[in-house]
Amino acid sequence: MDLSTPLGDEVLALRAGDRVSLSGTIYTARDEAHRRMHEEGIPFDPKGAAIYHCGPVIRDRTVIAAGPTTSARMNTCSTFLIDAGVKALIGKGGMGREVAEHLFGRGVYLAFTGGCAALAASRMQLKGVDFEDLGMAEAVWAIELDHLPLVVGIDSHGGDLFDRVMRRASMRFRTMRHPKPE
Amino acid sequence: MAETADAALFEAIAGATAKAIRRAEIEMPPDVLTRLRCAAASETSEVARQELQNIFANIEEAERRQIPICQDTGVMVVYLTIPPDIPFSGRLGDAVAEGVARATGEVPLRPNVVDPIARHNTGTNTGQGMPVVHVLPGDQITVTVLPKGAGSENVSRTAMLLPSQQAEIPRFVAETMLLAGGKPCPPVVLGVGIGSTFDGVAALAKEALLQPIDAMDPFEQLICDAVNCLEIGPMGLGGTTTALAVKVKKADCHTASLPVAVNVQCWACRRATEIVEVP
Numbered sequence: 001m002d003l004s005t006p007l008g009d010e011v012l013a014l015r016a017g018d019r020v021s022l023s024g025t026i027y028t029a030r031d032e033a034h035r036r037m038h039e040e041g042i043p044f045d046p047k048g049a050a051i052y053h054c055g056p057v058i059r060d061r062t063v064i065a066a067g068p069t070t071s072a073r074m075n076t077c078s079t080f081l082i083d084a085g086v087k088a089l090i091g092k093g094g095m096g097r098e099v100a101e102h103l104f105g106r107g108v109y110l111a112f113t114g115g116c117a118a119l120a121a122s123r124m125q126l127k128g129v130d131f132e133d134l135g136m137a138e139a140v141w142a143i144e145l146d147h148l149p150l151v152v153g154i155d156s157h158g159g160d161l162f163d164r165v166m167r168r169a170s171m172r173f174r175t176m177r178h179p180k181p182e
Numbered sequence: 183m184a185e186t187a188d189a190a191l192f193e194a195i196a197g198a199t200a201k202a203i204r205r206a207e208i209e210m211p212p213d214v215l216t217r218l219r220c221a222a223a224s225e226t227s228e229v230a231r232q233e234l235q236n237i238f239a240n241i242e243e244a245e246r247r248q249i250p251i252c253q254d255t256g257v258m259v260v261y262l263t264i265p266p267d268i269p270f271s272g273r274l275g276d277a278v279a280e281g282v283a284r285a286t287g288e289v290p291l292r293p294n295v296v297d298p299i300a301r302h303n304t305g306t307n308t309g310q311g312m313p314v315v316h317v318l319p320g321d322q323i324t325v326t327v328l329p330k331g332a333g334s335e336n337v338s339r340t341a342m343l344l345p346s347q348q349a350e351i352p353r354f355v356a357e358t359m360l361l362a363g364g365k366p367c368p369p370v371v372l373g374v375g376i377g378s379t380f381d382g383v384a385a386l387a388k389e390a391l392l393q394p395i396d397a398m399d400p401f402e403q404l405i406c407d408a409v410n411c412l413e414i415g416p417m418g419l420g421g422t423t424t425a426l427a428v429k430v431k432k433a434d435c436h437t438a439s440l441p442v443a444v445n446v447q448c449w450a451c452r453r454a455t456e457i458v459e460v461p
Contacts, residue, residue, distance in 0.1 A: 017419075019232055057253060057292070065253040070333070070365065092417060093364050113233050114333070114367035114417055115252040115450050119240035122247075149236060151229050151419055161229075165420040166363050169412040173360045176353060176408065 002147070006048030007087035011108045016159035018152040020110065023145050025127060026050040026090065030069060032138035034077040036131050043130035043140060046084040050110075053091030055137030056121075063124040063143060067117030068092040071109070075099055082106055090150065094162030100154050109154035111161075123148050190461035191268070192277045195325065198456040199281025202327045203258065204289050206454035207250040210241045213396040214371075214426070214451045221369055221423040230421025234369075237416075237449055252450045255291040256329035258282050258313035259388060263320025268460075275315045278325065279308045294332070316385070323458035328391060334366035334448040340384055343440040351376065351442055352408040355428065358444045359409050364418015367448035369426045371395055374405065375443040378433035383441035386431040391447050395427035402428045416449075426451075 003010065005024030014020065027044055029037070029051050037043070053074055056066035071091030078089060079102045087107040089095065092114040103109060112120065128142040154160045210218075222234040244251045260278050264270060283306040285291060293305045295312045307313070339358045343350055355374055362370075375386030398406060406428040415421025426449065435441060 017229055019229065055253075064249060067253045092367070094418065111417060111419060113236040113240070114364075115254075115448060116236050116240035117253040118243035118247060118249055118251065119236055121249075122243050149232060151232065153419070161420065162364060162418055165414060165418055168420075169360055169363070169414050172412050173356060176356060176411070 005050050007050060008048060011087050012105070012156045014108050014152045014155050015157070016152050016155045016161040016164070020150050020152060021147040022050065022088075022090075022110065022150055023147055026052045026143055026145050028052045028054045028056060028066070028139070028141045028143065030055050030138050031073055031077070032134045033131055033140045034074055036134065037140075038077060038080055042081070042084055044142065046081060046086050049086045050088040050090060051081060051086055052143070053089070056141055058126065058136055058141065061126050063121045063126055065117035066120040066124055066143070067115055068112045071095050078102075094153050094160070100158070100160050103154055103156055104158060105156055108152055108156055110150040111153040112148065112150050120148060187461070188273065192273060192280070194458050194461050195274065195277035195323065196280040196284060198325045198458045199260065199278050199327065200285040200288065202325050202454045202456040203282065203285035203291070203329065206327050206329055206452040207255055207289055207291065208244055208248055209454075210251065211451065211453060213394040215241070216396045217426040218369075218449065221426060225421055225423050227415060227421040229419045230415045230423060233416035233419060234423070250289060250291065251452065252331065253292060254331040254333065255289070255294065256331045256452070257294055258307060259328040259330055260313050260315045261326040261328070261392070262315060262317045263322070263324045264317055265320055265322055268323060270317070274317065278313060278315050281325070282306070282313050283308050323460060324455055325458060326392065326453065326455040328388070328453045331448055331450070334370060334446040337362035337366050338387070338443070338445045340380070340441070340443040342380065343442055345438065345440050347440060352405045354442055355405050355444050356408045356412060358446065359414060359424060360412060362446060363414060366446045367417065367450075368414055369416055369423045369449050371426050371447040371451045372405070372409065372428045373445040373447060374428060374430045375441070375445070376430060376432045377435040378441055379435065379439070380441060382433060383443040384445070386433055387443035387445035390429040390431040391445060391451065392453060393429045393431070395429060395451065398427055398429070402430050405430070
């Protein structure tokens with residue numbers, strides 16, 4: 001499914017495990033940016049916005065590398081963004097129960113492949129920046145996306161692909177016998 | 183004369199180190215590509231196939247634009263071989279460090295090295311005890327670099343098993359991946375050290391990652407199958423490919439010990455070797 005920002009209620013139809021491609025403006029944010037936005041306000045229109053957990057490498061106003069960072073670090077500082085109207089969080093590794101519950105009926109978490117910094121950069125054009133004083137990795141960069149391939153990790157119905165996979169892995173580990181060479 | 187020769191050798195080692203780092207960061211080793219292709223061919227989950235396609239596209243893009251495969255360009259673990267006629271001194275390590283600092287500016291690499299408590303970044307990927315340099319005897323001078331990212335390093339584990347717990351080894355490796363989940367950016371390569379001592383076994387596990395991964399012996403295959411039956415899949419999104427390969431390296435140990443270590447490596451199993459031409 002092709003999605004573009006600003007996102008609307010079309011994201012509510014998505015289910016964990018669906019593959020989507022995202023175009024339009026997204027905003028990068030890591031730990032420091034979340035803190036600043038919480039204290040001073042969100043520097044862009046959050047209605048239907050998508051946040052990308054990423055500390056990009058920018059050189060000469062060009063995105064050189066922009067792979068996803070571990071989203072779980074933002075577990076405790078993301079709900080205010082969803083309250084403000086943000087419809088999609090993008091990153092790697094999934095997010096905690098509190099965020100998953102907050103997304104219920106409101107938005108989705110989209111997973112991008114860890115380490116794929118060059119691929120991401122090839123689909124990006126830099127549009128602007130806020131909080132540049134936080135440094136390159138922590139600033140909020142506005143980036144125009146052209147069809148980034150993503151997977152719905154957490155949907156707005158309580159579906160969580162990461163959680164499902166790890167529950168199954170746990171069960172399989174418990175029933176694993178001592179493997180022995182033949 | 184001796185000083186000139188020393189300066190030329192220093193420069194040759196620094197240059198070869200920087201060159202090996204550049205290659206490791208930008209080009210995927212052929213054996214890793216082979217294993218990724220095998221995984222993509224046998225993977226049944228649509229989501230997992232998409233993740234692997236993204237990885238292939240990323241590897242191509244990095245090579246085309248001559249930029250690092252991943253933004254976590256790691257910390258440098260360096261293996262140096264030295265022939266008998268080269269005098270062993272601290273200058274060898276200094277030359278490697280010079281190569282690391284040079285590559286940090288030239289490739290460029292992300293400066294990742296910090297003081298462990300103050301967290302002050304040195305800016306050059308060098309510092310006290312960094313890069314990690316292992317010196318081994320050899321026929322010629324070679325520099326092998328293994329840039330190690332934090333996501334996978336952070337979920338690595340060591341255990342001092344009982345000598346009677348040999349059969350526990352595959353389960354311990356599988357448990358390591360169960361605890362890690364999607365955090366180390368699977369599909370992973372697992373370096374497993376068995377034997378030696380508490381400190382030695384971790385070094386064995388890391389050295390195991392230097393071996394080509396396009397072949398596994400029956401024991402390695404057995405551990406790999408145990409890990410893959412968890413179906414954690416690429417990025418923890420599910421699928422049959424959790425580990426691309428398991429490589430084991432052993433050493434003898436105390437009769438009362440069975441040290442085991444698992445060094446987890448993300449899909450970007452980066453490494454490169456350069457031969458140093460002695461000036």
